[in-house]
Amino acid sequence: MWTRHPFAARPSRPSWVEGTGRHVSVRDAAGRPTERAPLLDAASRGWLVRLTGSGWERDDAIAELLAHLAEAARFVLARRQALVSNFPRETVDDLAAEAAGEALIQILEHLDDYRGASKFTTWAWKFAFYEALQAVRRRSWMGREIPLDDAAWWPVLARTPSPEERVEQRELLSDLKHGIEHVLTTHQRSVFVALALNGVPVDVLADRMGTTRGALYKTLHEARRRLRRHLSA
Amino acid sequence: MLRRNRRMLPEWLERLLGPVGPQLSCEECFAQLDRYAELELAGVDAALDNPPMRAHLDGCPACKEEHDELLAFLRERGA
Numbered sequence: 001m002w003t004r005h006p007f008a009a010r011p012s013r014p015s016w017v018e019g020t021g022r023h024v025s026v027r028d029a030a031g032r033p034t035e036r037a038p039l040l041d042a043a044s045r046g047w048l049v050r051l052t053g054s055g056w057e058r059d060d061a062i063a064e065l066l067a068h069l070a071e072a073a074r075f076v077l078a079r080r081q082a083l084v085s086n087f088p089r090e091t092v093d094d095l096a097a098e099a100a101g102e103a104l105i106q107i108l109e110h111l112d113d114y115r116g117a118s119k120f121t122t123w124a125w126k127f128a129f130y131e132a133l134q135a136v137r138r139r140s141w142m143g144r145e146i147p148l149d150d151a152a153w154w155p156v157l158a159r160t161p162s163p164e165e166r167v168e169q170r171e172l173l174s175d176l177k178h179g180i181e182h183v184l185t186t187h188q189r190s191v192f193v194a195l196a197l198n199g200v201p202v203d204v205l206a207d208r209m210g211t212t213r214g215a216l217y218k219t220l221h222e223a224r225r226r227l228r229r230h231l232s233a
Numbered sequence: 234m235l236r237r238n239r240r241m242l243p244e245w246l247e248r249l250l251g252p253v254g255p256q257l258s259c260e261e262c263f264a265q266l267d268r269y270a271e272l273e274l275a276g277v278d279a280a281l282d283n284p285p286m287r288a289h290l291d292g293c294p295a296c297k298e299e300h301d302e303l304l305a306f307l308r309e310r311g312a
Contacts, residue, residue, distance in 0.1 A: 176246070202293065220251070231250070
């Protein structure tokens with residue numbers, strides 16, 4: 001989703017950070033203060049000042065932030081301990097360190113995107129969760145074939161919930177299958193079958209198709225809209 | 234061909250077809266995730282505050298997984 005850059009380069013202080021103490025104003029593109037300018041808490045402001053500073057103060061801030069990110073990554077990975085134990089030669093700590101490092105790169109690269117809408121640590125932690133969960137999803141699907149055609153998904157839906165719903169479900173399945181085959185484009189069909197029917201993680205499919213998570217979700221959204229219209233018209 | 238009102242579709246099909254109405258992209262969801270989680274933590278009805286965000290989380294398992302973990306982490310830390 002993001003462009004990778006080494007974090008050796010020192011980021012500039014976000015241009016919108018002004019004022020002192022707890023009071024920080026946010027300005028729009030024309031430099032006018034916005035109506036909903038948040039008040040940045042002292043800790044968040046401290047993070048920004050230290051991370052955009054220099055010397056040992058910045059180095060300490062980076063080390064401290066990395067520890068925060070690793071803690072968050074370990075949290076999510078430990079909750080998937082059983083899954084992680086299937087990954088060859090990797091432990092929770094290995095994956096957490098890797099995810100934290102990747103998250104740190106992204107945070108330093110995108111420091112200017114932090115607008116003070118949340119605590120700085122909350123904003124930073126979401127990068128750690130993104131990287132850690134992406135790592136788990138990618139490893140879980142490593143070497144697995146991704147089903148993109150209807151032959152693979154039909155049996156999944158054939159698990160009928162109850163006898164009385166069998167007839168109704170058969171009709172709905174027939175309508176759905178017709179819609180998938182005739183209402184969707186080839187690309188929309190592949191994306192819908194993989195993501196919605198077979199539960200392939202969107203970032204895994206993005207890797208395989210050489211596209212982005214956002215682009216795939218947009219395709220899925222349009223495919224769902226077309227199918228809903230087909231079924232409900 | 235069978236034609237149905239949207240409200241008549243069973244839950245499993247609604248799940249497949251995802252939420253209706255406007256919703257965010259994955260990138261917009263990520264950009265707003267931290268504020269959204271903090272609002273939830275503060276007891277604010279974040280879904281009411283930001284329906285397009287809620288709709289995206291309902292329709293995108295990957296973003297929902299990241300949201301759920303962030304919220305759980307914040308709750309555990311008492312942040």
